[in-house]
Amino acid sequence: MGNDGGSIPKRSELVKEAAKALTTAQIKEAQTEHQEYAWSTDPLTRKPLARPVVSDAAGVLYNKDSIIEFLLKDDEDAEKAEMKKVGGVKDSELGTFGDRVKGLKDVVEVKFEIEEKDGGEVQKTLGEKWKCPITGERLGPGSKAVYVVPCGHAFAGSVVKEVAERACLACNEPYAENDIIPILPTAATDIARLNLRMKTLKEKSLTHALKKAPGSKKKRKHGDASAAENGTAKPTLSDEDKKAKKEAAAKSTTTANDGIKNSATASLTRKVLEEQEERNKKRKMAQNDNVNSLFNKKEHKASAGNSADYMTRGFSIGKK
Known part of the structure; x- marks a missing residue:
């Protein structure tokens, strides 16, 4: 405090000086x-x-x-x-x-x-x-x-x-x-x-x-676009090329499995075998007793007594 008769502040106490730069x-x-x-x-x-x-x-x-x-x-x-x-x-x-x-x-x-x-x-x-x-x-x-x-x-x-x-x-x-x-x-x-x-x-x-x-593997997937721009990406196949590739793979598997070199003959043989296998399945189903027991071959006729109404029930009309 100051001007109260006790002490008089100095300038250094009232004015803050700027911080000095540190020496070396x-x-x-x-x-x-x-x-x-x-x-x-x-x-x-x-x-x-x-x-x-x-x-x-x-x-x-x-x-x-x-x-x-x-x-x-x-x-x-x-x-x-x-x-x-x-x-x-x-x-x-x-x-x-x-x-x-x-x-x-x-x-x-x-x-x-x-x-x-x-x-x-x-x-x-x-x-x-x-x-x-x-x-x-x-x-x-x-x-x-x-x-x-x-x-x-x-x-x-x-x-x-x-x-x-x-x-x-x-x-x-x-x-x-x-x-x-x-x-x-x-x-x-x-x-x-x-x-x-x-x-x-x-x-x-x-x-x-x-x-x-x-996470570097994920970045590689996203980096395919940049690789395509640089010309380092692998060429993509069209739909026709993919279809031809699948047919060639099917032909090769057919040749390896059946030993038939002609693709037309191999496809026809495959269809015949599939139809024959389907017929064999149906024949086995027809011969199965357990399956036949599920179906009733007799015709079911409703009894006249149960089907008669209350007017004709228990009454018979005489013949002329």
Whole structure:
């Protein structure tokens, strides 16, 4: 308050100044804090990362049991909706967590090599550390680490760049250059490359793990129209061609079954056999006693006594 004899407010207390832009040091400090959190904590459950660890198409790390728990929840569950909001990177180019992860095929298990512990108290409190199996460099905040799809082995980024042959150094499984996924990327070029990879895989009906996406068979049926436009679709037969094809198939089956090569003779023979079989059925029905017992061959005549009316009943007219 002011002008009440108690205190006089200053200009700094009455006028709000515009927020100052963050300095380079402050931006780096914020990125370091975010990297330390992302390398040690699962963004879905806020629990420490523990093997098995998986990653989505954006390079974000999760606990595998957290992903399974998320997928098992109902879509109407409030906790699942909250997980979608806080799940990892929210970059507009890479989409939200709910868009990236819709099943276990959308994540890849990252296989880290564990750094050996000395058994000291400090090592126990910090938990397990990961390192590159080739250089021995620690993989964590501040390091440019990558993993390879589909095997999931993690290395230092410099090691993969220096290797000319595109084969995993741990399991010798081949991979494409586009399948090198940076872990928790911060550079704009890495984010743009991951975004382009996600769009390419979606067009090919593939998931992040390079497996068939659910519902890809249905899309193929709808894709026949586009295939026809490109000239790759199979030519369709007309009604006359289909009819001729059926007649040829019938002729071939008749020849195979009856051993008759002439189609006219074969069709006539087939008709005769059908008529003969029909006559045999009728003859058997006529000879069957059980069927004959259902029908009474005697003529039924109504008795005169029952049919007489009340005037003539019990009275007989004499003859002249």
